[in-house]
Amino acid sequence: MTILLKATQVSRNFNVKASKTWFAKPRILRAVNQISLELKTGQTLGLVGESGCGKSTLARMLIGLLPASSGEITFAGQPIQAKRNAHWRAQRRDMQMVYQDPLAALDRRLKIIDQVQEPLVIQNIGDRAAQLAATREALDSVGIGEDLYGRYPHELSGGQRQRVVMARALVLKPQLLVCDEPVSALDLSIQAQVINLLSALQKSRNLAMLFISHDLRVVRHICDDVAVMYLGKIIEQGPAEKILSQPAHPYTAALISAVSHPNGGKGESGEKAPRKRILLTGEPPNPIDVPTGCAFHPRCPSVMARCKTETPAKTMLQGRHSVACHLHKGTAPLVYVPLTNETLLATPNRAAA
Numbered sequence: 090m091t092i093l094l095k096a097t098q099v100s101r102n103f104n105v106k107a108s109k110t111w112f113a114k115p116r117i118l119r120a121v122n123q124i125s126l127e128l129k130t131g132q133t134l135g136l137v138g139e140s141g142c143g144k145s146t147l148a149r150m151l152i153g154l155l156p157a158s159s160g161e162i163t164f165a166g167q168p169i170q171a172k173r174n175a176h177w178r179a180q181r182r183d184m185q186m187v188y189q190d191p192l193a194a195l196d197r198r199l200k201i202i203d204q205v206q207e208p209l210v211i212q213n214i215g216d217r218a219a220q221l222a223a224t225r226e227a228l229d230s231v232g233i234g235e236d237l238y239g240r241y242p243h244e245l246s247g248g249q250r251q252r253v254v255m256a257r258a259l260v261l262k263p264q265l266l267v268c269d270e271p272v273s274a275l276d277l278s279i280q281a282q283v284i285n286l287l288s289a290l291q292k293s294r295n296l297a298m299l300f301i302s303h304d305l306r307v308v309r310h311i312c313d314d315v316a317v318m319y320l321g322k323i324i325e326q327g328p329a330e331k332i333l334s335q336p337a338h339p340y341t342a343a344l345i346s347a348v349s350h351p352n353g354g355k356g357e358s359g360e361k362a363p364r365k366r367i368l369l370t371g372e373p374p375n376p377i378d379v380p381t382g383c384a385f386h387p388r389c390p391s392v393m394a395r396c397k398t399e400t401p402a403k404t405m406l407q408g409r410h411s412v413a414c415h416l417h418k419g420t421a422p423l424v425y426v427p428l429t430n431e432t433l434l435a436t437p438n439r440a441a442a
């Protein structure tokens with residue numbers, strides 16, 4: 090597998106006013122803070138983290154929709170274009186995005202068939218007959234039949250609309266698909282259908298995919314690897330199975346515990362016994378006032394003195410698994426020691442260290 094997308098030390102700051110008064114000084118909001126990652130052809134990477142941690146900002150930078158404040162991004166070895174010129178348009182053809190709200194992503198005045206054909210017309214790809222054939226093929230691949238071709242977006246169900254958005258993204262035969270919460274606006278009953286379809290299309294077309302979601306269960310189902318973000322940084326990354334069954338960062342452990350079965354049976358994350366719910370205390374994160382040291386320390390159940398002052402460096406664990414947490418020095422796994430019924434304390438396994 091070749092490296093398709095590569096980000097090196099990418100950051101994005103926004104100037105924001107902390108209050109509405111006219112004399113309030115603008116402050117810097119660090120939405121994405123020195124992130125490096127790679128995505129290979131055919132690989133799926135899940136990006137998870139709480140609302141506001143910078144997932145969409147990172148995704149938009151990666152596909153050239155938002156300029157980075159610093160750092161470098163390359164796609165197929167070429168720097169991502171900042172200026173919206175012909176080169177930018179050619180690059181964008183290979184990178185498509187599926188958004189959370191399918192109605193907002195579609196043009197209400199266009200029939201479904203024209204909607205899906207439009208990117209080919211804009212990019213001037215093929216003659217009319219070839220465009221029509223490619224459009225039909227894309228619609229067919231997402232299970233939209235001819236009976237719906239003449240309808241408008243508001244005449245479709247939410248699931249059908251999201252399929253049309255997927256067809257519109259796939260008609261250009263991209264190499265990379267970025268999905269930003271693609272099913273969170275859909276009914277629970279059709280979420281699984283759309284996810285399964287995405288997964289099948291990704292495999293059959295050997296697409297590289299960045300999949301953003303709040304839902305760790307969905308990410309586990311569809312992704313090879315998972316990156317966990319907290320306040321603009323990736324704090325843990327590795328193979329999905331590994332991260333979900335043996336999280337190394339207390340924040341990841343808390344996210345996983347929130348989707349585990351509350352009692353009995355096998356946990357959603359695949360572990361033999363379900364974890365107890367880890368309640369995160371403290372203020373929700375604010376990217377304007379990022380805490381010193383480890384940004385997670387005010388909410389961490391395992392906080393130590395050094396976490397308040399020293400920013401943890403990325404540590405490689407076994408099997409492509411990396412974490413930025415002072416609990417880890419090398420390969421020592423975490424052991425979860427129950428404190429109360431509802432709170433768990435994560436401590437490094439001293440014996441294994």
Ligand SMILES: Nc1ncnc2c1ncn2[C@@H]1O[C@H](COP(=O)(O)OP(=O)(O)OP(=O)(O)O)[C@@H](O)[C@H]1O
Binds near residue numbers: 103104139
């Ligand atoms: N154009 C902008 N101007 C100022 N601040 C912005 C802008 N875009 C994003 N932000 C801020 O950057 C931070 C990250 O936003 P982002 O949309 O990337 O989060 P997210 O992880 O995608 O959240 P969600 O899960 O809710 O979609 C937030 O604090 C947001 O308010």
Ligand SMILES: [Mg+2]
Binds near residue numbers: 144145146269
């Ligand atoms: Mg978002």
